[in-house]
Amino acid sequence: MRDFSGDHGWLSINTATVRKSSGVELPLPQIIEACARRGIRAISPWRDQVASAGLATVSKLVRDHGLALSGYCRGGMFPAIDQAGRQAARDDNRRAVDEARELGAACLVLVVGGLPGALAGRAAHKDIALSRSQVTDGIAELLEYSRSARMPLAIEPLHPMYAADRACINTLEQALDLCEQLDPLSTGADAGADGTTQPAALGVAVDVYHVWWDPKLQSQIERAGRARQMALHVCDWLTPTVDLLNDRGMMGDGVIDIARIRGWMEDNGFAGFSEVEIFSSANWWQREHGEVLDTCIARHRSAV
């Protein structure tokens, strides 16, 4: 297992973590500058932040600073109530692949969606099996496109408390079942003709917040292996948690044994960045972003 205690070479900042500074929206270019100043080598930006700053601007900034993108957030949201909705999701997801490609992201993270309308409090139906079937179809279709663009897709299983409104893929086992169904040979995972290893076309993003509770976590990480493990997202689970979405904790402030999970992943071939993704409306988003980034660096060394 890699030793993170001496530096933050493997730290990535998911830009949602500093979406706000002292409660005020922080533009992506400023986030990038602040990361670069601290020697942070990687980020994972959100599409809305990229859109606000302009794709070309962000792309140039990323390249000028030599930043890696541990991922791009996000594609997905496949289920819809009609063909028009599914077509809109298909088009939007293809644009997300193109943007991820332009930015040089390691993968496009997929938050697959739940019951159509549930996010707005008006679920169109209660048939989660139907949503899951639409997710399968949606990823299958997107996979053809992303393969040709050489952009790996990382399915992110979300915590079951988001099953209704955000993602009906809720365990690593379920995500891997889907990977095996749609990409049984882990296409691209074999060594290339030049001896280099290509990432698989389809894999998973492991966010400790979503999966830490799972009694099958270790065995499913073993099953995922090197080819399917595309991203590691870290934060912490607070007790009590007072908001289902925006009360994530800083690594070390909660109950997740993050190092143990990272150890399992590395034992099975993961060697990428540890990406900090914290949504925290009452705490971290109220602090100055420099303090938040410095804390991420410190906790990356002590608690990840």
Added chain:
Amino acid sequence: MRDFSGDHGWLSINTATVRKSSGVELPLPQIIEACARRGIRAISPWRDQVASAGLATVSKLVRDHGLALSGYCRGGMFPAIDQAGRQAARDDNRRAVDEARELGAACLVLVVGGLPGALAGRAAHKDIALSRSQVTDGIAELLEYSRSARMPLAIEPLHPMYAADRACINTLEQALDLCEQLDPLSTGADAGADGTTQPAALGVAVDVYHVWWDPKLQSQIERAGRARQMALHVCDWLTPTVDLLNDRGMMGDGVIDIARIRGWMEDNGFAGFSEVEIFSSANWWQREHGEVLDTCIARHRSAV
């Protein structure tokens, strides 16, 4: 599948549902009277409510009204930081078995506990595997006692969002793995010498709120079969859910396809009560309990 639309013969009221009436604590004897007046045939009381009213008083009331107990809430909370804590849990769980026996409950529901101290916001450690091991040991020990008292134990897998502070058994699969480990022969589940069927010594309580999201729910219900299915708890998952503990919805107000889950259970031999268990600090606990019970009756007929 049984038709519930014509009456409420299979309705049970978990007494937490009317723990408060118009925001004020409602004593258990009044809850029992209110249920009996409405022809409700079963309840499932909480230990603290029974203790407040007195076990003998409650026992007499239950018998006088001819009420069944679909369960007794609750035993469990096995993990502790030291031997003294585990001994205290052991003693308390034996008392819970005795009380359940005195009240004629169908089963003692087990909420198994999580990380010691987490419920108070101060987890003593982050080793959920250790807690799970202590749960296994605790149930194994309690099972010897409960068997001699002929009181079935129903492990209730809790939603993963409670893994830290309330229960580290979080899926039906995990609960059934434990049942098979500790009671491989479903002791007591075979037909008795007189041809009657005895309940198993160890099984599960299926609360739709906790398990509705699980992609393996149907297959695990099939695995549970008649012997292990000891209770069905119903309420609904609201979108949005604004509180992790006390924002459960009335059946029909959320996204859970309750009838489908009940159908799976009945296809696999379940024939017991449908127990309404709603924790709702901002809505149902603020209403007059008669209105709440009448709504439970109506929704039992239309949405369960």
